[in-house]
Amino acid sequence: MILVTGATGNVGRRVVERLLAAGHPLRAVTREPSRANLPAGVEAVAADLADPETLRPHLAGVRAVFLIWPFTDPAVTARLAPRVAEVFAAAGGPRVVYVSAASAGEDPDSFWAVVERAVAASGVPWTMLRPTGIATNALGWASSIRAGGVVRWPYGGAARSLVHEDDIAAVAVEALTSARHDRKTYVLTGPRTVTQAEQVRIIGEAVGRETKWLETSAEAVRPMLAGAMGSPEFADSALAGWARLTTEPEPVTGDVQAVLGRPARTFEQWAADHTADFS
Missing domain, CATH: 3.40.50.720 (NAD(P)-binding Rossmann-like Domain)
Incomplete structure (x- = not known):
C-alpha cells in the first residue's frame, strides 16, 4: 500500500x-x-x-x-x-x-x-x-492569455528551468517503488532555461494565437501576489527570486534523465500538453 x-x-x-x-x-x-x-x-x-x-x-x-x-x-x-x-x-x-x-x-x-x-x-x-520550479506556475497567466493574449508581469528576463509536473510524478513513482533511491536528493529541472517572456511566446505558439509580454513593475503585482500566496513575505520572496533570475538563471541538472533514463520534457512539450488551459 x-x-x-x-x-x-x-x-x-x-x-x-x-x-x-x-x-x-x-x-x-x-x-x-x-x-x-x-x-x-x-x-x-x-x-x-x-x-x-x-x-x-x-x-x-x-x-x-x-x-x-x-x-x-x-x-x-x-x-x-x-x-x-x-x-x-x-x-x-x-x-x-x-x-x-x-x-x-x-x-x-x-x-x-x-x-x-x-x-x-x-x-x-x-x-x-x-x-527548481514547476511548469504549472505558468497557469497563473491562463486567464490573461485567454482574455486577449497580453501578460502583464514583472521580470520577463527571469530565466527558469521549469520541470513538467509529470516528470516530477514519474521520478516520485520510481522513488516510491524502489529502494535504490533511498537517502538521495534529486534537483529536478527541465532540459534548458526559458525566460518568462519566452514562456508566454511558447504558449502562444502552442495554442495558435499571438501572445505578448508587457513588462510591469513588481509593486503593481505585489498585492495580488500576496493574496494568491497567502503571505506578503512569500510574495516578496518570489519577486526577489525572479529579480535574481534575470542575471542568475536557474540551474539545469540531469537528475530527471538519471532516474528515468530519458531527457526531461521541454517547456514546449508542457505547453502542448496544456493547450486546453489557455484556449
Missing part, C-alpha cells in the same frame, strides 16, 4: 494515475474524501496534516508515502513537521518521498528545509525531490 498526500494537486494527481496504471494499491489522504473526485481504485481517507494523529490509523500496511507539505509558514512547519515524521516512524518507517524545492538547499530556514530535516531526523527511508 502506498499513501499519497496532495492527491488532488497538479503533481499528486499524476502520481496517483501512474501508480494506478502500474497496479499499486493506493490510499489518498484528504480532508474531505467525498469531494476529492479521485479515480476508481483509490481508497480515499479523511486525515489532516495539521492534526498528525489523524494520519496514524491510515498507515497500517503502508510501505511508502508521497508527501506534499501544505503549510508555508516556517513556524507552523517547525511545530508540525517533526510530529508528522514521528507518526511515520512509529508506523514502521515507510519510505517517504517528499516534494521539496531547490531553494531548500540554499535557505535552511525555509519551510521546505524544515520538513526535509524533520523527515531525515525521524529515521525513515527518504528521497527528497527538489524541483
